[in-house]
Amino acid sequence: EVQLVESGGGLVQPGRSLKLSCAASGFAFSDYAMAWVRQAPKKGLEWVATIVYDGGSTYYRDSVKGRFTISRDHAKSTLYLQMDSLRSEDTATYYCARHSGATRVFDYWGRGVMVTVSS
Amino acid sequence: IQLTQSPSLLSASVGDRVTLSCKGSQNINNYLAWYQQKLGEAPKLLIYKTNSLQTGIPSRFSGSGSGADYTLTISSLHSEDLATYYCYQYYNGLSFGSGTKLEIK
Numbered sequence: 001e002v003q004l005v006e007s008g009g010g011l012v013q014p015g016r017s018l019k020l021s022c023a024a025s026g027f028a029f030s031d032y033a034m035a036w037v038r039q040a041p042k043k044g045l046e047w048v049a050t051i052v053y054d055g056g057s058t059y060y061r062d063s064v065k066g067r068f069t070i071s072r073d074h075a076k077s078t079l080y081l082q083m084d085s086l087r088s089e090d091t092a093t094y095y096c097a098r099h100s101g102a103t104r105v106f107d108y109w110g111r112g113v114m115v116t117v118s119s
Numbered sequence: 120i121q122l123t124q125s126p127s128l129l130s131a132s133v134g135d136r137v138t139l140s141c142k143g144s145q146n147i148n149n150y151l152a153w154y155q156q157k158l159g160e161a162p163k164l165l166i167y168k169t170n171s172l173q174t175g176i177p178s179r180f181s182g183s184g185s186g187a188d189y190t191l192t193i194s195s196l197h198s199e200d201l202a203t204y205y206c207y208q209y210y211n212g213l214s215f216g217s218g219t220k221l222e223i224k
Contacts (some may be wrong), residue, residue: 035178044205044215044216044217044218045154045156045162045205045218047214047215060207095161100164104150104207105152105164105167105209106154107173109161109163110161111160111161112161
């Protein structure tokens with residue numbers, strides 16, 4: 001059974017950093033592109049970043065470019081999101097998601113972790 | 120690409136046929152998926168590539184469309200279909216619609 005379990009969320013002040021983790025199990029982690037998708041309170045879904053299966057390429061939405069870094073550790077089957085220079089508008093539930101095969105559809109999601117940026 | 124979903128709120132009765140709309144700001148070339156999100160849960164993939172049903176999803180869900188206009192249909196509404204539904208395009212960048220909240224009368 002595919003499982004994605006996020007951790008590392010919490011309350012952080014504007015301008016500070018936070019690192020999210022996503023532990024993957026039940027599938028060959030190194031074969032799949034992975035992503036982070038977020039959802040601000042009572043708002044819709046917003047793709048944040050994607051990393052290809054071997055970590056060779058990464059992609060970001062414009063609003064987080066230069067501030068967020070997606071990475072992966074195949075030995076630990078873990079996906080990460082390093083978030084620097086956090087802003088209040090980054091407040092959201094962050095979901096770890098798997099890209100389905102060769103497509104850019106997300107077929108499995110974690111339960112999400114809340115990040116609150118506030119002074 | 121911007122996706123506009125309508126209506127934003129839909130109230131229907133159990134057994135009704137329900138149709139949700141998603142319109143892109145340009146051609147999406149059938150690279151359109153639908154997600155269901157129940158309150159407090161992660162989204163679940165229902166449909167991909169316009170009309171392909173994800174494994175394990177009931178056959179009452181179907182998708183159609185072309186160009187910039189797409190539709191999700193629930194042929195006979197069940198009470199457990201109470202959720203917000205999002206369309207998602209992956210043709211040019213990655214973007215979600217703003218959602219349609221489906222209420223059961």
